[in-house]
Amino acid sequence: MALQRLKEAAEKAKCELSSSLETEINLPFITADASGPKHLNATLSRAKLEQLxxxxxxxxxxxxxxxxxxxxxxxxxxxxxxxxxxxxxxxxxxxxxxxxxxxxxxxxxxxxxxxxxxxxxxxxxxGGDVKKDILLLDVTPLSLGIETLGGVATRLIERNSTIPTSKSQIFSTAADNQSAVDINVLQGERPMAKDDTSLGRFQLIGIPLAPRGIPQIEVSFDIDRNGIINVKAKDLGTQKEQKITITASSGLTDEEIDKKVKEAEQFAEEDKKLKEKIELKNQADTLIYSVEKTLKESEDKISEEEKTEIDENIKDLKKALEEDNAENIKAGIEKLTASSHKMAEEIYKKATAETQ
CATH class of the missing domain: 3.30.420.40 (ATPase, nucleotide binding domain)
Structure with a gap:
């Protein structure tokens, strides 16, 4: 089982490093010995993967x-x-x-x-059904996607994808008890939604109240042979869905499309840094939420010393988020992750002792 988890984590890390400069490999309770449970928490960079x-x-x-x-x-x-x-x-x-x-x-x-x-x-x-010298393919002129947490443009269909084509991806809510999600359909090559073109918006409402990250919302893009885009959002829990049809998928001249591509290349480094910073802030926010939830649910299984350490680390990370300092946020994530692992170990030991 441990080897299977390692293999799956390695595959996931490899895939993530195709779009990120580094990724976290976090496998709590990967094994255990006489001293207690063991956790694997490592950072793998794209540079290291390329070296390997x-x-x-x-x-x-x-x-x-x-x-x-x-x-x-x-x-x-x-x-x-x-x-x-x-x-x-x-x-x-x-x-x-x-x-x-x-x-x-x-x-x-x-x-x-x-x-x-x-x-x-x-x-x-x-079989004589296809002419050897002719193969005509139509493609999407620019990438298509939606706006996600922090104003990030998350691509579902890449530029120059042959059509017809379709792609789906699972998303979730960003806040507790969120009953609706706003879907902003984007076209462009920039990683931030504000720099891309909005093709349309629609809402999926009636999502059952639940903690953030629990609802499973499937967003699907489907482009037919005529270039008509159908975007659908479906709550997998209730099967409720909402969709939008976009008939003018581009409306841009070749010159305008070329300009957008060149702008993406021109601002690539700046955009990458901004996106990485936002993703770091999202990671910090998610970690704080997760640790606070665990702390509340298992308060009776954690020592006062451990609670104090975790509370201090949460405060430090929240302060780093307010100051918008990427280095401090990264350091805060590392500290809170380490203390959360200690907390998990303490909870595990007490739970094991209670069952014996």
Whole structure:
């Protein structure tokens, strides 16, 4: 069981590092010995992951050069480079591809489905159902997503995705007893909602009152062959749903689309820092909520000394959030995480003693 949890956490960390610079691996009660339960809490950076996988990435370079040589082609002769396999979502892999071919890889096709799609096309060619020299694909001109906590633009469908296409993702509430959620549909390449274009808004109401993070709300995007976007939000608990149909998915000229893409590139570093800071604040807020909830529910199982330490760490982290200092927030998260693990260990020991 412990190995399975480790494997799942490693896979999750690898996926998260495709869009974040670092991620937390937090596995409480991963094992136990005579001294009590053991927890795993580690930070893995994208740089460390790239270092660990460097030999694997380097081994792909020679086959690419060999393929070009066998085809008697130069990198500049290649119109599009298509990535195959989920591992190619790693930024380092995409950077390596760009160095080899001198161009960005086409991300319009799901790398997990490329082989199957290619086989289907080839089968169509062999069967005479598809013309060998013609393959027309329409794509989304800009990324599509919704606004989430902190004004972050969370993408569901990436720019240049072939249509028709669909994508779903599970979200939750940001506050206790929240009975409605506002869905702001966005189009653009910037990581903050305020810098993207809002295509429409709608509300999902009637969500049962519950602590934040409990309700499961599925947001689905569906784009048909005509480029019409259907966005649906569904509460998986009550099956209540609300949707919006957007017929003019872009309304932008090629020049305007190109301008938005260039702006995203121009402000990439600034946007990344801002998004990371907001995500850090969201992480801190979630941690405070979780620890305060545990403290309230298990007050009789925690020593006064432990309560005092946790209360102080919560106050320090709240102060860091008010001051909006990223370094202090990060330090506060580390301190509160450490004390929360000590609290969990104390609760576990007392619960074990009571059952004996």
């Amino acid at each position: 996988t460097d030999d694997l990435i380097e081994s792909t370079i020679e086959p690419c050069h060999k393929a070009l040589e066998d085809a008697k082609l130069k990198p500049e002769d290649i119109d599009e480079v298509i990535l195959v396999g989920g591992q190619t979502r790693m930024p380092k892999v995409q950077e390596t591809v760009k160095k080899i071919f001198g161009k960005e890889a086409n991300k319009g096709v799901n790398p997990d489905e490329v082989v199957a799609m290619g086989a289907a096309i080839q089968a169509g060619i062999l």
